[in-house]
Amino acid sequence: MSVILQRERLGASSMAEQVLRNIGPIVLLGPPGAGKGTQSKRITEHYRIPQVSTGDLLREHVKQATPLGVQIRDLMARGELVSDHLVCDIVAWRLREPDVERGFILDGFPRTATQAVWLDSFLKFEFFETGKWAAWLPIVVCIKVDYNKLLLRITGRRTCPVDGTIYNVYSNPPLVDEICDKDGAKLVTRDDDREEVIRERLDAYERQTKPVAEHYQQLSRVVDVNGDLPLDEVTASIVRVIDHNAESAVGSN
Ligand SMILES: [Zn+2]
Numbered sequence: 001m002s003v004i005l006q007r008e009r010l011g012a013s014s015m016a017e018q019v020l021r022n023i024g025p026i027v028l029l030g031p032p033g034a035g036k037g038t039q040s041k042r043i044t045e046h047y048r049i050p051q052v053s054t055g056d057l058l059r060e061h062v063k064q065a066t067p068l069g070v071q072i073r074d075l076m077a078r079g080e081l082v083s084d085h086l087v088c089d090i091v092a093w094r095l096r097e098p099d100v101e102r103g104f105i106l107d108g109f110p111r112t113a114t115q116a117v118w119l120d121s122f123l124k125f126e127f128f129e130t131g132k133w134a135a136w137l138p139i140v141v142c143i144k145v146d147y148n149k150l151l152l153r154i155t156g157r158r159t160c161p162v163d164g165t166i167y168n169v170y171s172n173p174p175l176v177d178e179i180c181d182k183d184g185a186k187l188v189t190r191d192d193d194r195e196e197v198i199r200e201r202l203d204a205y206e207r208q209t210k211p212v213a214e215h216y217q218q219l220s221r222v223v224d225v226n227g228d229l230p231l232d233e234v235t236a237s238i239v240r241v242i243d244h245n246a247e248s249a250v251g252s253n
Contacts, residue, residue, distance in 0.1 A: 022133060023047050023103030023246050025123060027110070028238075029213060030143030031205045033154045033198070034227045035234065039143065042235045043105055043242070050099050053107035057090050058082065068093070084114045092122060101132060113211040139245040140216040141238050143227035147202070155195050158187035 026043065030036035044051050061069030062076075068090055072082055091109055094100070110116040120137060128136035156170040160180035167174050167187060174180060178187050191197060216222045223245075225237040 020048075021102070021246060023049055023242060024133060024135065025103060025119075025138035026105040026242060027138045027140045027212075027216070028105060028107070028143070029140060029209055030227060031145060031150065032201045033150050034143045034145045035231060036143060038231060039235060039238055040105055040107060043238060046235075046239060047103065047242070049103045049105060051105045051107050052091065052094050052100065052109070054087055054091065054109040054111075055107070057094055058087075061090060084112055084118070087111075088115060088118045088122075091119070095122065095126065106138070110212050111208060113215050116212050116215045137219055137221050138216070139242065140213070140222045141241050142213065142222055142224045143234065143238075144224045145227040149228055150202070151195065151198060154193050154198050155189075157189065157193045159190050159193075160185050161188050 026049075028036055028040055028043070030039070040051055043049075058072055062073050063069070065073075068086065071086060075082055075086075087109065095104070106119075110119050123133075123136040123138070127133040152170055153168070156168040158167045158169060158174070158178065159165070160167075160183065162180065162183050162185040165180055165182060167180075174187065179185070180187060213222060223241045225234060225241065227234055229237070
């Protein structure tokens with residue numbers, strides 16, 4: 001089902017209401033290869049809300065040599081990790097910009113239970129108690145994928161070293177095995193797409209995400225969506241979760 005069809009089904013007037021009302025904070029969780037980046041982009045476009053990415057913010061602070069950026073650069077130079085405290089400072093600074101007032105989607109944050117606890121109280125003080133929002137806890141959308149299907153999807157990837165075209169030996173094979181349709185170059189498997197690398201990244205994802213997912217599960221804020229469906233259907237599921245949440249919690253403003 002195409003996005004255009006879904007929009008027609010929603011109707012023009014309901015679309016206008018949806019893009020303008022308060023959506024609140026959204027956390028999107030999903031393992032590498034589950035299409036989180038694509039879905040995140042679609043959600044920001046659908047609701048016209050920004051994505052707040054801690055990776056981008058850290059890089060931007062370092063580049064502009066802000067006081068926080070200088071601290072981060074020094075930590076990195078010493079090979080130390082950026083502390084929860086510093087990451088939270090950076091997120092606080094970003095969430096005080098006016099463009100986040102209807103809502104935003106978080107990327108790479110919260111990454112630890114400490115960050116999640118901090119986020120909840122920040123949102124409470126800055127958005128709930130100031131009367132901007134009727135609720136403050138984020139809605140956590142978890143893109144669930146079948147582990148084995150995901151492995152096939154990623155390990156089936158072949159990349160053309162000449163023009164960067166990506167094929168998949170299972171779902172989108174080239175006309176001739178292992179050869180790029182466009183320029184005849186021999187396709188390669190990128191190191192990132194090798195099974196042992198993927199398994200390690202999936203395990204790391206599970207380990208990292210678990211404390212954050214558990215924190216929000218205890219607060220009944222986690223909704224799973226089926227990430228094995230086609231992209232458009234996954235987007236539609238995420239939109240339904242966010243709309244439902246906005247109606248029941250944040251919609252009164
Ligand atoms: Zn090529």
